[in-house]
Amino acid sequence: xxxxxxxxxxxxxxxxxxxxxxxxxxxxxxxxxxxxxxxxxxxxxxxxxxxxxxxxxxxxxxxxxxxxxxxxxxxxxxxxxxxxxxxxxxxxxxxxxxxxxxxxxxxxxxxxxxxxxxxxxxxxxxxxxxxxxxxxxxxxxxxxxxxxxxxxxxxxxxxxxxxxx
Amino acid sequence: xxxxxxxxxxxxxxxxxxxxxxxxxxxxxxxxxxxxxxxxxxxxxxxxxxxxxxxxxxxxxxxxxxxxxxxxxxxxxxxxxxxxxxxxxxxxxxxxxxxxxxxxxxxxxxxxxxxxxxxxxxxxxxxxxxxxxxxxxxxxxxxxxxxxxxxxxxxxxxxxxxxxxxxxxxxxxxxxxxxxxxxxxxxxxxxxxxxxxxxxxxxxxxxxxxxxxxxxxxxxxxxxxxxxxxxxxxxxxxxxxxxxxxxxxxxxxxxxxxxxxxxxxxxxxxxxxxxxxxxxxxxxxxxxxxxxxxxxxxxxxxxxxxxxxxxxxxxxxxxxxxxxxxxxxxxxxxxxxxxxxxxxxxxxxxxxxxxxxxxxxxxxxxxxxxxxxxxxxxxxxxxxxxxxxxxxxxxxxxxxxxxxxxxxxxxxxxxxx
Numbered sequence: 001x002x003x004x005x006x007x008x009x010x011x012x013x014x015x016x017x018x019x020x021x022x023x024x025x026x027x028x029x030x031x032x033x034x035x036x037x038x039x040x041x042x043x044x045x046x047x048x049x050x051x052x053x054x055x056x057x058x059x060x061x062x063x064x065x066x067x068x069x070x071x072x073x074x075x076x077x078x079x080x081x082x083x084x085x086x087x088x089x090x091x092x093x094x095x096x097x098x099x100x101x102x103x104x105x106x107x108x109x110x111x112x113x114x115x116x117x118x119x120x121x122x123x124x125x126x127x128x129x130x131x132x133x134x135x136x137x138x139x140x141x142x143x144x145x146x147x148x149x150x151x152x153x154x155x156x157x158x159x160x161x162x163x164x165x
Numbered sequence: 166x167x168x169x170x171x172x173x174x175x176x177x178x179x180x181x182x183x184x185x186x187x188x189x190x191x192x193x194x195x196x197x198x199x200x201x202x203x204x205x206x207x208x209x210x211x212x213x214x215x216x217x218x219x220x221x222x223x224x225x226x227x228x229x230x231x232x233x234x235x236x237x238x239x240x241x242x243x244x245x246x247x248x249x250x251x252x253x254x255x256x257x258x259x260x261x262x263x264x265x266x267x268x269x270x271x272x273x274x275x276x277x278x279x280x281x282x283x284x285x286x287x288x289x290x291x292x293x294x295x296x297x298x299x300x301x302x303x304x305x306x307x308x309x310x311x312x313x314x315x316x317x318x319x320x321x322x323x324x325x326x327x328x329x330x331x332x333x334x335x336x337x338x339x340x341x342x343x344x345x346x347x348x349x350x351x352x353x354x355x356x357x358x359x360x361x362x363x364x365x366x367x368x369x370x371x372x373x374x375x376x377x378x379x380x381x382x383x384x385x386x387x388x389x390x391x392x393x394x395x396x397x398x399x400x401x402x403x404x405x406x407x408x409x410x411x412x413x414x415x416x417x418x419x420x421x422x423x424x425x426x427x428x429x430x431x432x433x434x435x436x437x438x439x440x441x442x443x444x445x446x447x448x449x450x451x452x453x454x455x456x457x458x459x460x461x462x463x464x465x466x467x468x469x470x471x472x473x474x475x476x477x478x479x480x481x482x483x484x485x486x487x488x489x490x491x492x493x494x495x496x497x498x499x500x501x502x503x504x505x506x507x508x509x510x511x512x513x514x515x516x517x518x519x520x521x522x523x524x525x526x527x528x529x530x531x532x533x534x535x536x537x538x539x540x541x542x543x544x545x546x547x548x549x550x551x552x553x554x555x556x557x558x559x560x561x562x563x564x565x566x567x568x569x570x571x572x573x574x575x576x577x578x579x580x581x582x
Contacts, residue, residue, distance in 0.1 A: 013350050013439065017547040021554075022526040026201050026231045027238030029208060041554040061351035064384060065547065067286040069205050069302035090355050090386060091286055095302035143188055143316060153304045157213040162312045163190050 003081040003102070003119040005053035007111050010042060012059030016092065018042050019063065019071040034070055035077035052079035055119070057111045059085065063092020072096040082119055084108055084126065097144045098153040105138040167414030169322040170389045171357035174297035174411045178280045185321040185418070193223075194279045195272075196309045199265045200228045201526070202284035204242040205303035207249045210310055219313035221254035227268055229521040231528040232260035239528070255310075263494025263520040266290040266378065266462035269298075271494060273404030277392035278411045282306065282315050287462050287544065289380045293373035294400070295392040295410050297357075300381065320357040320386045321420035323348075324413075327364035329428030334579035336472070337372035338464060338542070338562035340364070341379045342433040344425070346443030354384030356420060359413060364427050365390060370399040371468040378463045379544050382440040432577055434540075435560035438548040446565060446577045454559075455537040457482075457570035459515075460491030460523040464542035464563050467497050467506075473567035474506040476581045477513035483573030488515045489531045491523025513570075527552030540569045 024037050039046040039056075056062075056075065062085035063071060072095045075083060082102040086109075096103045104119060106126055111117065115130040119137075126135040140148070143165050150156040156164070166184065168176065176183050178191040198206050203226045218224050226246050234240040243260075250257035258268055266287055275281050281291055281298035284306040291298035301315065309315050325344060331337070358380045365373070373390055380388025390396075392410035400408075432446040459465070459473050470492060482488045490510050492498035498520050501507045511517060516531075518524075524531035525543040532552035533539050539551060539558045546558035561569070564578035571581065 015545075015547045017527075017545070017550050021549050021552075022201070022230075022528055023532075023549075023552045026242070026526075026528045027236065029204055029242070041549040061354065061384065064350055065286065065545065067202060067284055067288075067300040067302050069202070069304060073205075087351065087354065089351065089384060091300055091302060094305065098302060098304040141188070141318065153308055154209050154212040157215075157308055157311065163308070163314055163316055165188070165190065165316065 001121045003053065005051065005055050005081055005117060007055050007057045007113060007115045007117055008049065009113045010056060010058040013061045013064055014058050015065035016063055016068050016071040017065055020068065020074040025068055025070040031073045031077040034074040038074045038078045047078055050078055050080060053081045055117055056080050056083045057108050058083065059108065060087045062088050064089035067091045069095045069099060072099050072101040076101045097147050100148065100152040106135050110135065167416030167418065169357065169417045169419065170359055170411045170413050171297055171320050171322055171387055174278055174280055175317060175319050177278060183319045185319050187319045188316065189319060190314050190316045191280060192313060193282050193309055193315050195269065195275050195281045196224045196306060197265055197269055197283035197288065198226050198306050199230050199285050200232065200243060200246060201230045202303045202306065203246050206284055206306040207245055209304040209307035213307055213311060215307065215311045218253045218255055218310045224255035224310055225258060225269060225272065226250055226255060227258040227265040228260050229264045230526055232519060232521045235529040261495060261519050264462045264465065264522050267466065267493035267497065270294060271403055271496060273406065276400050276406065276408035277396060278409045282309050286381045287378050289385065289388045290374055290378040290462060292377035292380065292387050292389040293370065294396055295390060297387050297389065299386045320355055322357045322359050323353055323421045323423065324359045324361065324419045326424045327360065327362040327427050328424065329364060329426045330367065331364065331427050331430060334564060334582045335430050335432055336562045336564065337368050337375045339430055339433040340427055341376045342435055342443050342560065343430060345379060345382050345441050348383045350382065350439065350441045351384040356385055357387040357389055358385045359389050361391065366393065369468060370395055371466040374466065375463055382544060432562060432565050432579065434565065434575065435546055437546055437557040437559065440544065440546060440560065446575065449559065449575050450577055452575040453538060454486055454540050454569050454574055456487045456489065456531060456533055456539045457566050458489050458524055458539060458541035458543065459563055459566050460493065461525045461543040462493065463544040465491055465493030467500050469542065469563040470501045470506045472563045474509040476564060476567040476578065477571060478509050480513055480571055482514040482570040485573050486570050487531065488570040489524055490515045490517045492520045495520050524551055526550065540566050540575060542566050
């Protein structure tokens with residue numbers, strides 16, 4: 001799968017309260033509504049700035065904090081095609097794979113705001129077209145590749161009726 | 166080859182012997198969801214064509230984060246949980262029963278050696294009972310409700326050995342804040358923590374829950390302790406069930422082993438807006454406080470309330486402070502009433518709210534105004550956590566919170582003990 005878009009840069013330790021605040025997530029299951037508030041406390045205009053297919057690019061420990069699956073879902077419904085980070089917090093990582101949001105662990109130091117990126121999930125590499133560099137991607141564990149390929153954990157369960165690794 | 170507590174418990178629930186970094190699909194003893202995560206889990210359950218729960222007696226849904234409902238959106242989601250519970254037969258804990266991480270230990274269904282999954286990041290709390298318990302998201306929970314299983318990457322373990330006696334006025338909350346400050350917010354990502362040593366043995370169960378609860382603030386998957394007499398005595402209030410405890414082997418392999426001497430530890434505070442932004446209380450002493458919060462799954466237990474009441478007995482809180490108290494469960498609320506603790510706190514000026522999460526997560530019960538400072542016994546101080554990104558949250562022990570409520574500024578509690 002080849003994804004194309006531009007980079008939106010965030011720092012390290014972006015927690016799930018920043019991704020989607022608790023004050024919104026308890027109220028609704030309408031992810032299109034939640035998506036409007038994604039990253040609001042870090043950048044109030046973020047949702048307006050995103051063009052479909054763009055990437056969130058961050059430092060280490062992206063998605064630390066709560067178990068809320070609304071975090072990867074709000075990112076996905078904001079039309080972000082993938083999150084690139086130096087590292088991810090465990091819960092966000094699992095939830096993203098389960099809900100079908102690609103998470104890409106790679107060196108993000110050479111990506112700056114507005115860079116045009118191309119992410120090849122099959123080959124496992126990120127091309128920074130603006131800077132003309134290729135960044136290798138840390139491969140996903142096989143079980144997560146299986147879940148992603150099945151279309152998320154719900155689809156995996158529909159297909160097999162349980163865990164099938 | 167020797168095993169850590171995490172490796173032992175996951176082995177006991179798998180069909181094979183497992184070690185760190187291996188993958189296993191394990192049988193889970195209990196599943197939990199709360200009102201921020203259950204509605205999405207119910208949706209995922211339906212998307213998975215789920216018809217029935219594998220064993221409804223092993224599933225608890227708890228309305229605690231936003232309870233009683235502050236608006237119709239939340240009410241609709243609570244209703245979804247009640248309907249689902251009625252249809253599937255799983256146990257629903259409605260408003261006022263308490264916060265999930267107190268109710269699950271009080272259920273008597275889990276204990277040493279149990280494997281527990283909760284759709285809440287602080288599920289690691291039950292590690293204090295020697296249970297391997299960890300948080301997952303809603304879709305994982307739904308998969309568990311259907312299958313009774315969960316897939317795990319067996320975590321590596323960091324062993325924290327603590328020696329020495331905590332000084333007067335210094336508590337397990339101060340110790341765990343100190344450890345988080347040193348390990349940092351991602352220093353234990355994907356790992357389990359084992360807390361051991363004579364300091365841990367000397368802690369009461371209430372104090373142990375506080376330390377296990379905050380393991381996730383270092384990125385950890387679990388915060389485990391060995392079971393002892395105190396564990397079994399505590400559990401005997403709720404169940405006569407026998408459990409098989411998991412003890413780490415002497416030759417278990419650890420990712421890291423750290424040793425601490427706590428005998429000179431001072432009260433600690435986590436400053437805005439990071440839990441690992443920790444300093445000794447004297448560095449921030451004097452900072453004005455607008456709201457003080459005593460409660461949550463970290464520090465809303467009977468001993469926590471008792472410590473605050475001892476400081477506030479026959480005293481009035483500062484006129485410029487709102488002091489919000491949320492007992493962790495109905496049972497704790499009742500015990501605190503019988504002991505006169507609630508009377509003392511209310512006389513001092515506290516506003517007692519429904520047992521549950523209280524104002525911790527910004528949905529209700531005390532959202533701060535712009536520019537205000539809050540001192541709280543909770544476990545997170547992220548910007549916006551309490552519902553206003555222009556407020557500043559400091560985290561501390563119940564004693565530090567009570568002393569600060571009294572003086573209107575962040576205060577070293579040792580002056581009042």
